Amino acid sequence: MNRTPWRRRREPLDHAELTGLLPPPGDPVLSHGRLTTLEEHLMNEIQQAQSQKAAEPQPQPVILFPAPPPARPRRAGRRLALVGAAVAVAVLAGVAGAVQFAGQGTGDVAGPPEGAVPASIVQVAQGTTEGLTRTVDRISGAAAREELPKPRPGQFLYIKSQVSWLERSENVDTGESRTYVQKLHPRQVWMSPDGRKGWLIEPGNGNTSAAGLTLDDDQEEPARPSIGAPSYDYLKTLTTDPDELLKKIYKETEGQGNGPDQQAFTTIGDLVMEQVMPAELASALYRAAAKIPGVVVVDDTTDAVGRHGIAIARTDETSGDRTEWIFDPKTFSYLGERTVQMRDAEGIKAGTVTGHTAITERAVVDAMRELPGGRSRV
Secondary structure, three states, rough: OOOOOOOOOOOOOOHHHHHHHHHHHOOOOOOHHHHHHHHHHHHHHHHHHHHHHOOOOOOOOOEEEEEOOOOOOOOOOOOOOOHHHOOOHHHHOOOOOEEEEOOOOOOOOOOOOOOEEOOOOOOOOOOOOHHHHEEOOOOOOHHHHOOOOOOOOOOOOEEEEEEEEEEEOOOOOOOEEEEEEEOOOEEEEEEOOOOOOOEEOOOOHHOOOOOOOOOOOOOOOOOOOOOOOOHHHHOOOOOHHHHHHHHHHHHHHHOOOOOOHHHHHHHHHHHOOOOOOOHHHHHOOOOOOOOOOOOEEEEEHHHHHOOEEEEEEEEEEOOOOOOOEEEEEOOOEEEEEEEOOOOOOOOOOEEEEEEEEEEEEEEEOOOOOOHHHHHHHH
């Protein structure tokens, strides 16, 4: 979906003015649908810039365009686990793997997108199936013992994290690209137990202001929660039998992502990454994940804030990136997630960290935008 709910074009396109702003079309000429998409986004950028400050002449202006649909999905389900089905679209524009294209018309690759920095390249430790069962048993046991908050009707789940996601800068004339990531930034989410009301604050992603963005579902007939877009109330209804749970995940995600095994692993990762759920369910999800072919243990990795941990991981056979769920090596509590490229692919070098998260706080609060511990509202 190309539409971004909080960025709407308020005026019709001025095609005559637009013609003077755009560079000559390349060869072959872009399709009508692609041109329309580029025109709409360009006018959005122009209108936003004019509303903030007077236009100043630039020697080599950079024009940002939305990326066309990628050849294969990169983390297409990322960061939807926290919201109900009807409000998932409000977060979709900020999912990992977001790609930005820039063209200067000079043959040079554009600089990093605003707020982005070069992606780090790390020495990647190889994973192993040795000790997988024992490690998952410890993680599952720790999850079952964890005293998670249980929200009442009218309360809100609160999750705070530090996150960074992939962005790319590409010259539309030459196709040359460079890989960047967003600067590490805070993310705060509030969600009602039924998934109908919510709030997101993540200005570092360029998608919300400092005040944030509503995730409320105001439809008369709200979309039903599902395994891919759950609410807390929905999660309470799921079985805690690992085999039955994994069977349900495979069935409901059939045909999605880069194959059934990878999509099952991705779905479980989305569920545990940014969610508060019954402890018994979290325990069952980890045991279910251990049954997915290709899952390994990584002895040492780090989350977004530098905390070292042990990881349960799987490499996407199609894209070549490995997703690591990171756990404290002593308490086996969940810390965060890292995505790292395992082989050169699509211009991304092996060892490039394309996604990083760290959960720093989970709580239940009494009101939207209220902070835990009786702190003032934001």
